[in-house]
Amino acid sequence: MALRNGPDSFGLVTRVIHWAMALLIIVLIALGLRLTSMQPGLSNLWLYGLHKTLGISLLALVVVRIVWHALSPPPAPIGPPSRMRLFVRLWHWTLYALMIATPIAGWAGSSASGIDTVIFNRFTLPPLVAPDETSEFVWFILHEIFAKTLLGMVIVHALGALKREMDGDGTLTRMLKGRA
Template sequence: MRFANGPHSFGLVTRALHWIIALAVIGMLGFGTYIARMEVGLGNYMLFTWHKSIGVTIWALVVLRLVWHWLSPPPAPMGQNWKTTLARAVHVALYILLLAVPFTGYVASAASGIDVQVWGLTLPNPVTPSEATEATYFALHGVLTKLMAGLLLLHVAGALSRRDGTLGRMVTGEAG
């Protein structure tokens, strides 16, 4: 079992990070949609704290994955056609969104003037509390989240439509 990526295969670290992040993001899309319909109060404050904690954890895992890909570059795409070009663009956009969505949520939460707590730790407040900043960043957070959901659907559809072993590489490490 290889931990690092090979010239034609994904290693265990890349595959584990991919699937952990994927499942966490899908769960957070549902969880975020659920809590977005709530008004923050003492009775549900913990749900919002969990959402922030999981979001920051996903952000950290994405940063770890980017660092890992710098240390252990992923294999080249299989084949070169319009699907490969589209997949590359979707991947880049997803990475940007995986970093931007938690960031916008963090800034929006910090702008509320309420401490942002992540797994019991209080994060520093990067902005001056402001209703306008809070509203702007929560709106941006919502738009970026919807864009990410759409790109995730495109990513999954693309992976399922390919018949060249690409999906097999992300599941087993090797093209099947």
């Protein structure tokens, strides 16, 4: 089983990272929405810790994914070069931008709140910005906008993949099994 991507195939590394990050993003969004719907207190502080730990892990995985794709470029979307193919590429790049911007805004908002950003119950990350109420508000609004845009774009992305699979071009099979 090939680890690296080929000119028209996804290697195991890219596929494992893609599906692990997809699952992580869905868990993060559900957890984030849970956080904002509850009254913060000692009994639920661990949920904040869990959300921050998973969010920073996701940020680390995006870096791994980008480095891996620089070493082993993923195949172009299936189909002849067309405006649609360019659009799919732009969509993927925007997903990357949001996968970076969302956790950074969460980290900055947490820093601005003046509370330490502790991950894995053990490591304290350096603050990205100084404590300040207005900046906390702005960063968390941005965090919410980025996360919800990411969710919307992921839904369109998944529906697009399902539609193309049903049309018979093998797009989803390629991300599941490596080859169309």
